Amino acid sequence: MNTALVIEDVRLTPILVSDPPLLNTQGVHQPYTPRLIVEVVTRGGTTGVGETYGDGAYLEPARSLAEALPGRAVTDLNGLFALADEVCDGSHATADDRVDAGGLRGVRNAGKIRLSVVSAFEVACLDALGKAQGLPVHALLGGKVRDSVEYSAYLFYRWAAHPGPGEADDWGAALDPAGVVAQARRFADTYGFGSFKLKGGVFEPEREIAAIRALAEAFPGRPLRLDPNGAWSVPTSLYVAEQLKDVLEYLEDPTSGTDGMAAVAAGTDVPLATNMCVTTPAEIPEAFARDAVRIVLSDHHYWGGLHRTRELAGICRTFGVGLSMHSNTHLGISLAAMTHVAATVPDLAYACDSHYPWQTEDVITERHTFTGGRLTVSDAPGLGVELDRDRLAALHRRWLEDDGTHRERDDAAAMRAADPDWTTPEVPRW
Ligand SMILES: O=C([O-])[C@@H](O)[C@@H](O)[C@H](O)[C@@H](O)C(=O)[O-]
Ligand SMILES: [Mg+2]
Structure with a gap:
């Protein structure tokens, strides 16, 4: 050795x-x-x-x-x-x-x-x-098949500021279709993103349908995605799919669980994607056998790293299921890792998600820069980032120094700062 x-x-x-x-x-x-x-x-x-x-x-x-x-x-x-x-x-x-x-x-x-x-x-x-x-890491995974990886704009309904004292950023609130379109415009102008995903499940479905319609009007022909994180019933999911079938690239986790996803998939031609009902190997056989999902949003954290992500890609390829990438409040090290592995997967047909533009703090010396909605795949040794x-x-x-409040991510607890009666909603919410 x-x-x-x-x-x-x-x-x-x-x-x-x-x-x-x-x-x-x-x-x-x-x-x-x-x-x-x-x-x-x-x-x-x-x-x-x-x-x-x-x-x-x-x-x-x-x-x-x-x-x-x-x-x-x-x-x-x-x-x-x-x-x-x-x-x-x-x-x-x-x-x-x-x-x-x-x-x-x-x-x-x-x-x-x-x-x-x-x-x-x-x-x-x-x-x-x-x-x-x-x-470079991509060479250790068999080599890149592309020089850059495409990411999509990750749009969120949001408040202008957290409740209580503290500074607001300069994005402002986005709580209606105009706010969502303004956010998308800034993402497109600043980073060149060409596809848009809206995190849904926040407001009643009609309001979110209106936001997607507004995006379709503002960005004709661009791929659009809506992800309510399993908040809808099967009939609500089918209703939203019907309303948006002409503009959605895919609907992401409209309802919770493989049973529900299979029922939605059987009732619409809008492709369904997931980062919720297929996140472990054990969930693959049933979901694929029942055609519950057409796209798996891989996440190298869930699956155990970059080699396992490539294994997942191979399984998806075998079953004719598409692959993209899920993202969750990660920093530049994980974004570099995502980009290396994404560069090695031949049939990555969808732009990957990334929360990165929302994460203004990082632990690397040079932040990643999206250009034309893409990140260049680094050929420097290793990941190509420096701590x-x-x-x-x-x-x-x-x-x-934290008293424990923030050491566990808890979105319901954070909501209680504004609405003391808030509890995690039961699903389906609508
Ligand atoms: O950060 C969020 O609010 C997202 O909802 C995240 O928790 C999800 O894991 C994710 O981004 C998704 O695509 O479902
Ligand atoms: Mg999702």
């Missing part, structure tokens, strides 16, 4: 990153959201970085894995999964199939949380390996 590639140390840094008041069906984003930064340091002196969710349920297994990893090589990625199975205790998470409180990320069970933790370690190992070998240690330390200090 090349001893320079042996892991000597693993550093974990939980941080809190500022987040605007974006609305979804469960509530509103808190002013800060937790993330975990993973650094893997080799005996040869190379450091690789990865990033994942930072809520408490992820920290405990991450600590176990970080303790066990030294002495293994950054090339031993298959061993990484076996090690995680061995050392990450599942007791911190209950296995259930409900949509989790804050993230709207599908099932929440110990296996999925473990994979989300492993994903950051896998990316950090690939970054370290790439840097040590002078190769900004001062920023990392400052965001970690914020995490240390």
Whole structure:
């Protein structure tokens, strides 16, 4: 074994990153959201970085894995999964199939949380390996098939500011069709995005139909998507699909669960996409057999990293299901990882999601820049990003000083700051 590639140390840094008041069906984003930064340091002196969710349920297994990893090589990625199975205790998470409180990320069970933790370690190992070998991460995944990756504008209903003291950003509120179109216009003008996704499930469906219609009028012919995170019943989903069938590229998780999605899919020609009912391997067979989804929004955090994302892409290809990418309050390390893996998937027919424009704080020295709605695939060694240690330390200090309010993402709790009676709505909401 090349001893320079042996892991000597693993550093974990939980941080809190500022987040605007974006609305979804469960509530509103808190002013800060937790993330975990993973650094893997080799005996040869190379450091690789990865990033994942930072809520408490992820920290405990991450600590176990970080303790066990030294002495293994950054090339031993298959061993990484076996090690995680061995050392990450599942007791911190209950296995259930409900949509989790804050993230709207599908099932929440110990296996999925473990994979989300492993994903950051896998990316950090690939970054370290790439840097040590002078190769970009995409080359370690078999090589890029495109030089840039397309992303879509991620539109949110939002307030101008979080309730209480604190500074507002300069986006203003977006609570009606005109506000949504203005937001889309700014996304298009600033970043060149050519397709638009609206996070729905916030207002009654008629109001969201009107917003999509307004977008279709303002941006004729552009691909449009609506994602209410499973907030609608099957009949409501079919009604919205009928109203918007001429303008939607796809409808994302209109209703919760594979049964409901299969029933909607059977009643409309509008393609259905998901990042909720297919987020683990165990959910694939039934969803694909019942034609419940036409597009899976992969997320390398859910699936255990970049190699597993490529495996998912292969399964989707076999079954004629399309692939795109889901995104959730990530920073530049994960965006780099997403871009590398997306660059290697031949049949990526849909622009990927990214929350990144909403995340104004980062832990890398140079922010990514979207041009023409695309990110150039880096050919620099590793991920092609560099940690900004001062920023990392400052965001970690914020995490240390937090009284616990923001260490768990909780959109319903954030909503209670404005509406004390708010509770997470039951689904279907409409
Ligand atoms: O950040 C949000 O409010 C989104 O609703 C997020 O939690 C979802 O996971 C996601 O972006 C989605 O596409 O469902
Ligand atoms: Mg979604």
